[in-house]
Amino acid sequence: MAGTKKGNLIFVGPLPPPILGESIALQSLYKSEKLHQRYKVKKINLSRKDFEHPGALSFDKLFTDSFAILYSGFLSLAMKNPILYISISQTKMGLLRDCMMIQACKVLGRGKVVTHLHGNNLGGTIDATSGIAQKFIVNALRKIDVGIVLGGKLAPNYRGHVKRVEVVSNGIPADFILKSEVGQGKKKRGISLLYLSNLMFEKGYVELIKATTALIQEGHDLRLDLVGGIQNESEFQEVKRYIAVNEVDQRIQYHGLKQGEEKKRFFLESDMMALPTKYKVEGQPMSIIEGMAAGLPIISSDRGIIAELIKDCGVVIDPTVEGVKEAIKNLVIDDAERMRLGRMSRETFEEYYTEDKYTDSLIAIFDEL
Structure with missing residues (x-):
């Protein structure tokens, strides 16, 4: 990609600490030299201290989520045709936050959206919502350009609202153990x-x-x-x-x-x-x-x-x-x-x-x- 202009990427998700499978996987992508060679990356770290109750409300979580939504909107406006890459949440409040960021990227930045599902409970969360909240979530999901899952068995989590679903398995450094x-x-x-x-x-x-x-x-x-x-x-x-x-x-x-x-x-x-x-x-x-x-x-x-x-x-x-x-x-x-x-x-x-x-x-x- 030498001699060509870098693309713009908004990177959203939890990075360590705490050390969880999702945060480790995201960190390996964020630290990829190849990624930064090809893209100007702006990160929004959604790391949480309380992994025992990931969906629980707290002042710290409300502040973090509000900042994430506002900052993603600012970046969507400031960056030209960005790609929003987001590790999509599997809790109701987290999913609503993510959907707001998806809408901001699409409306304000006219960008592309890639969501990455690091688990198997998104479908259950979608099913548990109703009324205006569910309509808002479904509308946002339909604007996703690519939804990523860890394996084909997890694709139904998107409940058919994402047209293109790709499988990308996790990976660790080849030299972790020779x-x-x-x-x-x-x-x-x-x-x-x-x-x-x-x-x-x-x-x-x-x-x-x-x-x-x-x-x-x-x-x-x-x-x-x-x-x-x-x-x-x-x-x-x-x-x-x-x-x-x-x-x-x-x-x-x-x-x-x-x-x-x-x-x-x-x-x-x-x-x-x-x-x-x-x-x-x-x-x-x-x-x-x-x-x-x-x-x-x-x-x-x-x-x-x-x-x-x-x-x-x-x-x-x-x-x-x-x-x-x-x-x-x-x-x-x-x-x-x-x-x-x-x-x-x-x-x-x-x-x-x-x-x-x-x-x-x-x-x-x-x-x-």
Whole structure:
């Protein structure tokens, strides 16, 4: 694109902190050198402190949303034919805010709109609205030029109001874990299981702990490492007491939130990964893609497009204690299957889920518009 004028892009969505799958994915695009080479980018960061209650009203949220709407309107007027790229909200108040920004871009800037859905609850939010609010939302959705989803199964979330829907899978840097590093940190004895996500009840970490405890008490040489931020402190303290009462605190350990090389070490030292999520807005967890990069077999549930993501390299389970326990036990006792799924994880990651594939696909959509 050397010698040609840069396009204008208004970039809207939550960037870290907090560290969530959506914010990590958005940050990788925002930091893309290629994006800034081709576009003059103005960002509107919608990061929120309270990820436990994302739709809750607060003064801080009202101020942030009001500023976002006004600033997007100003940028739409000031920039020539901008593209509004927005990580569309899945809460009612957030969706109304986003629709106001879409309308501003179309009316004030005569620009193009690309929305990116990082989950699986937009359709439910649309259905839950009525009257003037629903008419306003539907009118805005029909003005979207391209709606992006993480997998084809999530396209119905737009409820048919967006004419063009494209699939772009998440991706992580190809050098996060090199192929030559896979398997290098694994311990000599026992099987090491990794849970890496925020410790939310909806993510299934409680069921995972109970299943692992039962297997340890049955005599299996197994350990579980929990890595991530705590969402509910009182719930977590109950879980700690359960671990202590069952005398498995040497085998099941919580390590806090880890990033960079520390996080990478946990992936390299593990034999398999589990995320028995029940989270209703689950899309395509970044942590699972990271586990695939590390060559780990994945145990997870049919939420969002997880089943599609791990169909060749994991086990899809019912996120109950018994469902989790059976899947773990089968892979603990079957070394050959565990190794096979691990190899498929790495191969699938390399073919489909690198950061370059993710950012290039999005930039290609912007370029076309």
